[in-house]
Amino acid sequence: MAAASSSLLAASSSSCCAAAVSTRRARGNPAASASFPSPSRALLRVFAARPLRSRAVAGAATAMQPPVASRVSTVVDVDLGNRSYPIYIGEGLLNEPDLLQRHVHGKRVLVVTNTTVAPLYLEKVTWALTHENPNVSVESVILPDGEKYKDMNTLIKVFDKAVESRLDRRCTFVALGGGVIGDMCGFAAAAFLRGVNFIQIPTTLMAQADSSVGGKTGINHPLGKNLIGAFYHPQCVLIDTETLNTLPDRELASGMAEVVKYGLIGDAPFFEWQEKNMPALLAREPSALAYAVKRSCELKAEVVAQDEKENGLRATLNLGHTFGHAIETGTGFGAWLHGEAIAAGTVMAADMSHRLGWIDESIKKRVIDILEQAKLPITPPEAMTVEKFKSIMYVDKKVADGLLRLILLKGPLGGCVFTGDYDRNALDETLRAFCDN
Amino acid sequence: MAAASSSLLAASSSSCCAAAVSTRRARGNPAASASFPSPSRALLRVFAARPLRSRAVAGAATAMQPPVASRVSTVVDVDLGNRSYPIYIGEGLLNEPDLLQRHVHGKRVLVVTNTTVAPLYLEKVTWALTHENPNVSVESVILPDGEKYKDMNTLIKVFDKAVESRLDRRCTFVALGGGVIGDMCGFAAAAFLRGVNFIQIPTTLMAQADSSVGGKTGINHPLGKNLIGAFYHPQCVLIDTETLNTLPDRELASGMAEVVKYGLIGDAPFFEWQEKNMPALLAREPSALAYAVKRSCELKAEVVAQDEKENGLRATLNLGHTFGHAIETGTGFGAWLHGEAIAAGTVMAADMSHRLGWIDESIKKRVIDILEQAKLPITPPEAMTVEKFKSIMYVDKKVADGLLRLILLKGPLGGCVFTGDYDRNALDETLRAFCDN
Numbered sequence: 001m002a003a004a005s006s007s008l009l010a011a012s013s014s015s016c017c018a019a020a021v022s023t024r025r026a027r028g029n030p031a032a033s034a035s036f037p038s039p040s041r042a043l044l045r046v047f048a049a050r051p052l053r054s055r056a057v058a059g060a061a062t063a064m065q066p067p068v069a070s071r072v073s074t075v076v077d078v079d080l081g082n083r084s085y086p087i088y089i090g091e092g093l094l095n096e097p098d099l100l101q102r103h104v105h106g107k108r109v110l111v112v113t114n115t116t117v118a119p120l121y122l123e124k125v126t127w128a129l130t131h132e133n134p135n136v137s138v139e140s141v142i143l144p145d146g147e148k149y150k151d152m153n154t155l156i157k158v159f160d161k162a163v164e165s166r167l168d169r170r171c172t173f174v175a176l177g178g179g180v181i182g183d184m185c186g187f188a189a190a191a192f193l194r195g196v197n198f199i200q201i202p203t204t205l206m207a208q209a210d211s212s213v214g215g216k217t218g219i220n221h222p223l224g225k226n227l228i229g230a231f232y233h234p235q236c237v238l239i240d241t242e243t244l245n246t247l248p249d250r251e252l253a254s255g256m257a258e259v260v261k262y263g264l265i266g267d268a269p270f271f272e273w274q275e276k277n278m279p280a281l282l283a284r285e286p287s288a289l290a291y292a293v294k295r296s297c298e299l300k301a302e303v304v305a306q307d308e309k310e311n312g313l314r315a316t317l318n319l320g321h322t323f324g325h326a327i328e329t330g331t332g333f334g335a336w337l338h339g340e341a342i343a344a345g346t347v348m349a350a351d352m353s354h355r356l357g358w359i360d361e362s363i364k365k366r367v368i369d370i371l372e373q374a375k376l377p378i379t380p381p382e383a384m385t386v387e388k389f390k391s392i393m394y395v396d397k398k399v400a401d402g403l404l405r406l407i408l409l410k411g412p413l414g415g416c417v418f419t420g421d422y423d424r425n426a427l428d429e430t431l432r433a434f435c436d437n
Numbered sequence: 438m439a440a441a442s443s444s445l446l447a448a449s450s451s452s453c454c455a456a457a458v459s460t461r462r463a464r465g466n467p468a469a470s471a472s473f474p475s476p477s478r479a480l481l482r483v484f485a486a487r488p489l490r491s492r493a494v495a496g497a498a499t500a501m502q503p504p505v506a507s508r509v510s511t512v513v514d515v516d517l518g519n520r521s522y523p524i525y526i527g528e529g530l531l532n533e534p535d536l537l538q539r540h541v542h543g544k545r546v547l548v549v550t551n552t553t554v555a556p557l558y559l560e561k562v563t564w565a566l567t568h569e570n571p572n573v574s575v576e577s578v579i580l581p582d583g584e585k586y587k588d589m590n591t592l593i594k595v596f597d598k599a600v601e602s603r604l605d606r607r608c609t610f611v612a613l614g615g616g617v618i619g620d621m622c623g624f625a626a627a628a629f630l631r632g633v634n635f636i637q638i639p640t641t642l643m644a645q646a647d648s649s650v651g652g653k654t655g656i657n658h659p660l661g662k663n664l665i666g667a668f669y670h671p672q673c674v675l676i677d678t679e680t681l682n683t684l685p686d687r688e689l690a691s692g693m694a695e696v697v698k699y700g701l702i703g704d705a706p707f708f709e710w711q712e713k714n715m716p717a718l719l720a721r722e723p724s725a726l727a728y729a730v731k732r733s734c735e736l737k738a739e740v741v742a743q744d745e746k747e748n749g750l751r752a753t754l755n756l757g758h759t760f761g762h763a764i765e766t767g768t769g770f771g772a773w774l775h776g777e778a779i780a781a782g783t784v785m786a787a788d789m790s791h792r793l794g795w796i797d798e799s800i801k802k803r804v805i806d807i808l809e810q811a812k813l814p815i816t817p818p819e820a821m822t823v824e825k826f827k828s829i830m831y832v833d834k835k836v837a838d839g840l841l842r843l844i845l846l847k848g849p850l851g852g853c854v855f856t857g858d859y860d861r862n863a864l865d866e867t868l869r870a871f872c873d874n
Binding site: 106107108152156159160163164166168169170187190191192193194195216218221223224227228229230231309394395397399400401402 | 596605632834
């Protein structure tokens with residue numbers, strides 16, 4: 001976790017960023033009110049211990065790059081050898097059937113979506129899948145919306161639909177929706193007939209900036225979040241940033257918690273850019289949102305390429321999540337949105353890091369400020385007691401041989417560690433500081 | 438699928454076979470009444486198209502080989518690169534704690550077993566896991582016994598136990614039982630926390646000779662067999678052939694269907710050996726059973742190493758299974774044992790192969806004879822109609838873009854093909870010949 005810059009990544013990400021902005025401007029979008037960080041400041045200190053891969057932030061030269069006429073402004077490539085896949089980011093990508101169709105395997109598609117997203121985008125996606133492509137037939141399964149339905153009973157509905165439709169191994173599942181849909185559809189694709197192809201079409205900021213990338217799929221257990229699942233990667237992630245126009249404000253803020261996380265764990269300039277541009281992001285300034293999504297995807301792709309199965313580095317993507325998952329589980333899934341719980345959890349992680357003497361108070365304050373600016377909660381709900389936190393946190397996937405490991409901030413802005421080597425008193429003090437009892 | 442011998446595999450398997458027999462005899466077992474095929478006849482024609490790997494039949498020189506004093510008579514190594522694992526085969530291996538303990542990861546173990554096997558072997562396995570090993574604690578979950586419980590509801594019991602016991606990613610699941618337990622425990626291990634370690638301790642001939650090896654895990658869907666699952670490999674397979682002493686006759690016969698399959702799809706001398714030694718096998722002659730298990734494991738390990746995810750070659754292990762799975766599904770899972778359904782399915786596959794002109798009538802007759810000798814059914818149950826067969830078979834995992842592919846016998850004894858290129862009339866004729874309506 002040494003602090004050092006990587007000129008390779010800085011260079012390729014900056015060229016990518018520039019391409020993204022110019023492409024979008026060329027298409028007549030409103031001039032960006034957001035300012036973008038200069039290339040030389042795009043540091044990734046948390047990743048400096050291992051060589052960085054330029055493919056994770058592929059630019060115009062990659063084989064995956066669509067034709068010039070396309071609306072794809074950025075392709076971020078998740079480099080996993082023969083399981084590599086592209087993340088397409090751009091406005092109006094659902095209007096480009098070719099992009100989607102090139103990643104469909106077989107002739108049968110099952111779109112997994114929910115009652116909120118289906119009326120908005122199911123018809124459009126079905127059109128994109130079948131336009132000038134009469135060989136493909138599309139089925140869909142529309143699940144109830146919300147984290148509380150990310151469970152075995154709802155998952156079974158996907159299997160039922162797939163079996164009843166007689167889908168075979170040469171079919172493709174398409175996840176159309178937010179993080180819950182992506183996680184469930186991905187796990188269903190991993191387990192149906194021991195694995196079929198799938199495509200992610202995330203429609204929330206949470207899913208576009210974070211959960212659709214990296215292959216973590218799964219469902220909740222009544223006693224804990226994401227305890228049942230698989231590492232299973234899509235054929236591609238197709239991010240049409242126009243879908244953010246239909247996202248409720250609360251959902252937009254929820255996704256912002258993960259965007260903030262990416263700055264905090266490894267990219268101080270990105271965090272500083274967010275501090276300046278949070279008003280533009282909340283006002284849904286297209287180029288600002290697109291940049292936030294793109295930079296988050298780049299950072300995630302970089303981490304996933306280095307540590308697919310979360311043996312170490314990847315755990316840093318869970319900053320605030322151990323506290324946050326406890327909030328989600330303790331309040332019964334769905335009372336708070338995922339990002340809301342993560343926001344409060346991130347403040348708690350920052351508080352504990354500060355108590356350990358690992359970060360300055362100024363950093364803790366900046367964490368609180370930016371999350372407040374994003375209209376996110378900075379304390380857990382009243383229902384969460386110290387004991388409730390502890391009992392749930394010890395079911396977390398990052399517990400190893402009984403030792404609870406946490407992601408904590410350390411050093412200057414943008415630095416973090418994943419460790420079980422901390423003073424237990426600091427954890428107790430943080431929990432007591434944030435809970436009434 | 439050309440017919441040709443491989444001197445490499447023939448040589449290594451023969452040395453392995455000799456070692457197995459001599460080790461077992463040295464321990465004072467009754468002299469084998471069964472005769473073993475000569476090394477030069479151990480052909481694997483079905484595999485001849487690709488280079489054979491000697492590691493799949495590792496002998497005394499492998500690193501996995503236990504000390505000389507051990508009761509392990511054979512180690513078959515499943516060669517999957519960094520996911521390779523050994524299959525230990527021998528009498529009384531559950532009396533050797535070292536063997537099991539070396540493959541346990543972490544300090545917590547969950548033994549998954551059933552109401553039939555638990556009274557027989559749970560205490561012994563718990564002892565083997567903890568003997569002189571006070572750091573390890575063992576939990577267990579005892580599931581109802583039978584194919585009809587290989588479903589989501591029963592699987593959830595395993596997750597519940599794991600979560601309630603606060604097992605973390607550094608735990609190990611142990612499957613103690615037959616094929617149903619192995620498949621369910623393996624899938625639970627694949628999905629719990631997105632993947633934990635597991636060990637197979639098969640206690641039935643079905644599981645020892647077939648299902649515990651190769652990483653296919655899963656559960657049934659009400660409309661089809663094994664439709665939900667994962668490819669997920671154990672740390673090791675520990676086969677204590679003494680456990681076959683407690684196996685009911687019907688279960689022993691059921692396992693024999695898979696042993697017969699291995700001869701039919703790729704090892705004519707093994708089939709001929711079975712024809713001569715079926716009485717010894719049914720009389721549970723230890724060295725005959727041990728040889729049947731060992732040779733089946735060798736053949737399966739060889740196939741799995743070449744085609745882990747069933748892109749082609751591995752499908753041949755499903756001879757008789759498409760018909761057989763239809764019987765199991767159509768009769769509601771559990772009315773017939775898996776091997777019983779496979780036996781009838783194998784006869785149907787042989788019948789269809791003969792109708793296609795792909796095998797001589799003499800081979801079809803030998804298939805029927807050996808299965809009858811093993812006291813297995815050679816026709817499907819009355820409840821199965823032509824329509825029932827067809828509707829279920831088209832949900833099979835081997836359907837691709839609507840085309841039902843089958844494993845059929847072709848050429849001289851020991852030859853088979855996996856193909857969708859056959860005359861549909863032959864399938865119809867076979868179904869009509871075996872069904873009353």
